[in-house]
Amino acid sequence: MKKLPTTILKDENGRDFALTNLLGDYWVLHFYPKIGTSTSTMQAERFNELFEEFDERIVAISLDLPEVIALFKTKHRLKFKLLSDVKMELASQLGIVKNGxxxxxxxxxxxxGRIRKEWFNVKASTHAKQVLEEFKKTIEEDLSINPSIFQRRAFRGLRSEPIEDEKLLRLIEAAHLAPSCANKQPWRFIVVRSREYLGKLHEALSGGNYWMKYAPAIVVVYTKDEFDCQLSENRNYALFDTGLAVGFLLIQATQMGLIAHPVAGYDPVKVKELFDIDGNVITLIAIGKWGKFDQLNEKHLEAEKSARNRQELSQIMKIV
Incomplete structure (x- = not known):
């Protein structure tokens, strides 16, 4: 996704205005080829009429000098800030300059600072209302819970078909972007996908995790106390931070249309011996595609189709 450049322009008062000032909020930036024309005036007036509905988050940019845009702002009583991009520096970075x-x-x-929506060669008479609709839609979408978080479930109906190595690598890349105490990055992953090692790993599973034997890949997640911060009051961050990494992996897998189901039902000693692990095996994560259910027992088949069960927020939080 493209990002807004960190350019510094002059405003209508001739003062420097860094576009980094726009970070932290949603903004609309609209460009005029030249102010003072009937089309640019119409465009400015339409945005000005809707200024409050945009939460006053509008910036206009033109190629005119600061003193010219100052007169334009005063003449038309514009409420939003105007910036001067005389050298087409910002416009060029955004790719909206053609043949000069x-x-x-x-x-x-x-x-x-990510550019979420863009329009080119716009129609000034109706454009502002169209932008307002998208502006509100973008904010509404971002205020909703990530759809992959809603979709993620501890599904067990795994298909046995292989998962491409590049997809498995992408899951680990996502996990590796998790935060950690002092950036220690204590997580360690072993991606098991060969028949030989999957067969040996199956021997460490508890009986209730029979369904994992259909997974084309299983990720062994481990860490060690010394890999991370150990603070007062027994705050061992290796476990906490590794859990964060697993959470990132689960959401990435869901976004990619994969099941990623972590379990605790296994013999950790057998797993450590199998892979010569020096540390604590935190979880095993079954990875695979969804959609095969005939291998599930009655209990798990019912769970596969059941509604999500969560306690009321009042039971797990308070605001003070």
């Missing part, structure tokens, strides 16, 4: 001419364009950016 600026395309009338608009961008919506999010609190991380």
């Amino acid at each position: 001419r600026l395309s009338r364009s608009t961008f919506i950016t999010d609190p991380w």
Whole structure:
């Protein structure tokens, strides 16, 4: 996803304005090829009318000098900030300059500076309302819970078909982006996908985890106390941080259309001996595609189709 450049422009008062000032909120940036024309005036007036509905998060940019945009702002009583991009520095970085001419364009950016929506060669008369609709939609989507978090479940209906190595690698890459105390990165992963080692690993599973034998890959997750911060009051961060990494892996797998089901039902001594692990085996994660159920017992088949069961928020949190 493209990001807004960290350019510094001059505002209508001739002062430096860094685009990093826009981080932390949603913004609309709209560009004028030249202010003072009837089209640019119409565009400015339409955005000005909707300024409050945009939560006052509008910035206009043109190729004119600061003193010119200052007069334009005063004449039309514009509420939003205007910036001068005389050298087309920002416009060029955004790819909206062709044959030396600026395309009338608009961008919506999010609190991380990511460009979430863009328009080129826009129609000034109706464009502002269209942008407002997308602006509100973007914020509403971001305020909702990540759909992959909603979708993720401890499913067991695994298909046995292999998972490509690049997909398995992507899961570990996602896990490896998790935060950790002092950036210690205490997690360790062994991706088991060969028939030989899967067969040996199956011998360490508890009876209730019979369904894992259908998984084309199992990730062994382990750590060691010394890999991470050990603080007062027995705060051993190796376990906490490794759990965060597993959480990242689960969400990435769900986004990719895969089951990632961590379990605690295994013999940790056997697993450590099998892979010569010096540390604590935290979990085994079954990885595979969903959609095969005839291998499940009645209890697990019912769980596969059941509704999500969670305690009420009032039981697990309080705001003070």
